[in-house]
Each structure stands twice: as structure tokens, then as C-alpha cells.
Amino acid sequence: MLTFTALGPFQVWADGTPLDLGGQRQRAVLARLLVAGGRAVPVHTLIDELWPGSPPAQALSTIQGYVSRLRRALEPGRAPREEAGVLVSAPPGYALRAGTAQVDAWHFESLVKSGGPPARVWAAMESALALWRGPALAEFAELSWASTEAGRLEELRLIAVERRADAGLALGRATSLVADLEAHASSCPLREEAWRLWAVALYRTGRQGDALAALRRARAVWRDELGLDLSAGLRRLEADMLAQRLEEPAGDPWPAAGEGVLRVLVADDQALVRAGLRAMLDGEAGFAPAGEAADGEEAIAAVQETRPDVVLLDIRMPRLDGLAAARRILAGRRPPKVVMMTTFGSDENLYAALRAGVSGFVLKTSPPEQILAALRAAAAGDALIDPAVTTRLISAFAGRTDPASPPALAGLSDDRLDVLKLVARGLTDRQIGRRLALPEEEVGLAVKSLLEHLALVDRAQLVMAAYESGLVTPGVE
Numbered sequence: 068m069l070t071f072t073a074l075g076p077f078q079v080w081a082d083g084t085p086l087d088l089g090g091q092r093q094r095a096v097l098a099r100l101l102v103a104g105g106r107a108v109p110v111h112t113l114i115d116e117l118w119p120g121s122p123p124a125q126a127l128s129t130i131q132g133y134v135s136r137l138r139r140a141l142e143p144g145r146a147p148r149e150e151a152g153v154l155v156s157a158p159p160g161y162a163l164r165a166g167t168a169q170v171d172a173w174h175f176e177s178l179v180k181s182g183g184p185p186a187r188v189w190a191a192m193e194s195a196l197a198l199w200r201g202p203a204l205a206e207f208a209e210l211s212w213a214s215t216e217a218g219r220l221e222e223l224r225l226i227a228v229e230r231r232a233d234a235g236l237a238l239g240r241a242t243s244l245v246a247d248l249e250a251h252a253s254s255c256p257l258r259e260e261a262w263r264l265w266a267v268a269l270y271r272t273g274r275q276g277d278a279l280a281a282l283r284r285a286r287a288v289w290r291d292e293l294g295l296d297l298s299a300g301l302r303r304l305e306a307d308m309l310a311q312r313l314e315e316p317a318g319d320p321w322p323a324a325g326e327g328v329l330r331v332l333v334a335d336d337q338a339l340v341r342a343g344l345r346a347m348l349d350g351e352a353g354f355a356p357a358g359e360a361a362d363g364e365e366a367i368a369a370v371q372e373t374r375p376d377v378v379l380l381d382i383r384m385p386r387l388d389g390l391a392a393a394r395r396i397l398a399g400r401r402p403p404k405v406v407m408m409t410t411f412g413s414d415e416n417l418y419a420a421l422r423a424g425v426s427g428f429v430l431k432t433s434p435p436e437q438i439l440a441a442l443r444a445a446a447a448g449d450a451l452i453d454p455a456v457t458t459r460l461i462s463a464f465a466g467r468t469d470p471a472s473p474p475a476l477a478g479l480s481d482d483r484l485d486v487l488k489l490v491a492r493g494l495t496d497r498q499i500g501r502r503l504a505l506p507e508e509e510v511g512l513a514v515k516s517l518l519e520h521l522a523l524v525d526r527a528q529l530v531m532a533a534y535e536s537g538l539v540t541p542g543v544e
Contacts, residue, residue: 075200107157192231241271334366363387404445491533
């Protein structure tokens with residue numbers, strides 16, 4: 068199997084043996100396609116980015132020669148006229164076809180963006196950081212696209228460092244984290260999260276004075292560098308430390324139901340509905356109720372108290388409705404995912420909730436497997452909308468003109484449009500793969516490329532894009 072490494076020296080390996088990728092510019096062609104994340108890169112873009120400002124007269128034939136030699140290196144057993152399967156032609160250019168697990172940078176990013184309880188996050192961040200063998204794409208640093216991507220990956224690496232530390236603090240590992248966090252804050256003095264984590268780690272080891280001194284140091288740095296005082300968050304942390312009211316969990320705060328259990332907070336104003344959902348969660352392996360709420364205000368308070376993975380939230384409730392509650396929950400620090408419930412699937416508030424960032428919708432009449440699938444998708448960073456909701460809800464809004472709507476679908480290939488249509492119908496990646504005879508992993512990459520092309524955040528917004536653009540007509544297959 069081929070593996071591609073960009074988090075350090077750029078290399079391709081065939082079953083553990085490094086391949087000869089040729090000279091610097093030929094290697095740069097492959098690196099640029101890797102940076103595109105599976106999307107096609109037009110030939111004119113490759114020329115402009117490999118020879119910035121002064122491409123040679125024979126640039127096109129030179130690129131074609133590079134691609135030909137790279138294909139021989141990547142697939143030495145391919146017959147002369149057999150279609151390439153790794154470095155493929157994708158008019159008007161080329162693309163790299165590989166699975167997420169084959170490319171260290173792609174695998175790294177998927178790990179950094181994964182969620183779950185602290186123990187799972189800790190393990191994921193450990194695995195992500197272990198993929199780094201040096202500065203990313205350093206041998207192409209003089210090329211702007213490589214420099215930009217290296218900066219993006221470095222930012223993700225810093226986020227991974229901070230997510231690992233945050234999970235470690237929740238697991239009671241403050242003592243072992245102090246030294247690393249001091250080095251992190253010193254090397255990234257303008258990162259608020261670096262100072263917060265270091266100060267909290269010191270406080271949790273009984274070093275309250277050192278924790279306050281760390282925040283004073285942060286204040287001095289920010290004043291010298293930015294002319295600013297500490298952020299509101301760090302000032303609150305300082306006040307909590309002075310008042311000795313900082314939360315101090317003893318070990319992993321998640322329940323003893325077992326590693327990988329998905330904790331769900333149920334919010335609905337009907338006691339019978341809450342009881343039924345609680346019974347559903349109790350009876351399904353891998354799920355556990357995190358608490359209940361009878362209105363939006365109770366839901367917000369319960370989120371802060373129980374720290375669930377997912378909130379299953381009714382859209383119509385007294386005191387504070389589900390839409391307002393979802394917005395406030397999602398605006399919080401490290402918020403849980405939110406899946407909305409509706410009775411009829413025709414409330415205009417649901418349309419607004421999609422734009423607020425919820426991770427899916429289910430009907431209260433949906434079978435348990437549909438609700439559980441939506442909860443799993445949300446926890447995994449995806450979104451799942453019950454097909455009944457997509458047709459009954461968005462029919463009222465298809466083709467509407469909205470200043471915040473995504474860009475047109477021009478430029479998407481037919482295969483990407485096919486995927487988008489099925490996403491809009493509420494199908495999961497696995498179901499789409501079965502329908503289109505594609506591996507589930509390839510469908511995931513296609514969804515990712517759609518999000519990037521349309522500058523959207525999640526699957527729910529892709530549904531809106533499909534309906535608003537007229538690509539999909541409600542009720543029509």
C-alpha cells in the first residue's frame with residue numbers, strides 16, 4: 068500500500084519502502100496535489116504555482132512529463148494504456164486519489180477534528196501529534212502554496228497540543244502537563260488558550276501562586292506586544308483562582324459506563340417523550356442519558372452542569388424555545404453537538420436552526436434507529452437530517468433568494484453533484500456509497516471537497532445549498 072508523508076520530509080512509501088520521486092520540481096507537483104486534499108488542480112494553476120511569475124515556454128509539456136514519471140513511480144505495475152489510479156487525470160488538471168489513512172496530513176487533520184470524551188480525545192491527539200516528524204512541507208517553503216499550507220497545518224498542530232492538554236486536565240493529569248504547557252505558552256505567547264491551560268495545570272497541582280504568576284506574565288506580554296490587557300476569559304480565570312472557586316475534577320469526569328459511551332442530554336417539554344427517549348438510550352449499547360430538561364433554560368443549565376456529547380433538543384418548548392436555546396448552547400465554549408427534534412418538520416424555525424449550526428434534525432415519530440444514527444453522526448462531527456424532514460421542511464424554502472446563501476454550484480463535476488443530491492436526501496456516507504458504488508471513505512472525501520468548494524461548514528448546510536440552488540426538488544427523487 069502507498070503512504071504519503073508531508074508532516075516532515077516529503078516522501079511516498081510503498082509497503083514501507085521509499086519511492087524515488089525525482090527532482091525538486093517534480094516532487095513539488097505531487098506535493099501540490101496532496102495539499103489539494105483529493106480535489107483536482109488545473110494544469111495552469113500548477114504552472115503558475117511551480118514557476119511563480121516566470122514559467123518556461125515549455126511548462127505544459129514539462130508538467131506532463133513530471134506526471135508521467137510520477138505515475139510510473141507510484142504504479143510501476145500499471146500497463147502502458149491502463150488508466151492511472153493514484154495520480155489521475157481530472158480535466159482540466161490532475162488529482163491525487165488516496166484514502167485519508169494513506170496521507171499523514173489528511174489523517175492528522177481528521178484526528179484533530181475528532182470528538183468524544185476526554186480519554187478518547189487524549190488518545191486521538193496523541194496519535195495526531197505522533198505523525199509529525201518535522202516542519203511540514205519544508206523543502207517547498209519558497210513556494211507560496213506550500214508556505215500557506217504549512218502554516219495551516221502548524222495551527223492545527225498547536226490546536227492538537229491544546230486539545231490534548233485540555234483532555235489531560237479533565238483526566239487528572241495536570242502534574243505531567245505543567246512543563247510542556249509552560250514551554251507551549253513561552254513559544255506561543257499570544258495564544259490565550261496556551262496561558263489558560265498552563266495556569267489551570269499549575270492551579271490543579273496546588274500551585275495557586277505560580278498559576279497567578281503565570282497570568283501576570285501573560286498580562287505583561289500582552290501589554291508589551293499588543294498594548295492590551297488580558298482577555299475577558301483569562302480575567303475571569305484569574306478571579307476564580309483568587310476566590311478559590313475553580314473547578315477541580317478528580318480524574319475523568321465522564322461516567323463509568325465505559326469508554327466510548329455517548330452521553331446525550333434530552334430536552335423536551337413532554338414528560339412522556341423524555342421517558343421514551345431515556346428508555347431508548349438506556350437500551351442501546353454505547354449510549355447513556357446525561358440528563359433531562361423541560362425547556363430551553365433548563366437545557367442550557369444542564370449542558371453546563373453535565374457536559375454532554377450531544378443535546379437532543381425539541382424545537383418548541385416553553386420559557387425559551389429550542390432555537391434560542393440551540394443558539395446559546397452552540398455559542399458557548401467547547402459546546403456539545405445539537406440535534407433538533409420536531410413533530411411536523413414544517414416549522415420555519417428549523418430553517419434558521421440549520422444556519423445556526425445544529426448537527427441535524429429528526430422527527431419525534433422517527434424509528435429509534437434513525438434517531439440513534441443522527442446522534443452518532445453528530446458526535447462524529449457529521450450531520451444527519453431525517454429524509455422526511457428534508458422534503459417536508461425545505462419544500463417551503465426551495466429556490467428562495469437569501470443574501471447568506473452559498474455560492475452557485477457552477478464548477479462542480481457531475482460526480483460531486485450526484486453526491487450532493489444524495490446528501491440533500493438525508494443519506495449517510497455509507498448509504499451514498501452503496502447507491503453510487505463507491506467506497507465509504509471516498510464519499511467522505513467527496514463531501515469534504517463539497518464543503519470546501521462552497522465555503523460551508525457542515526452537512527446540514529450542504530442540504531440547504533442543494534435545495535436553495537434548485538439542484539434538488541422536494542419530493543422528487
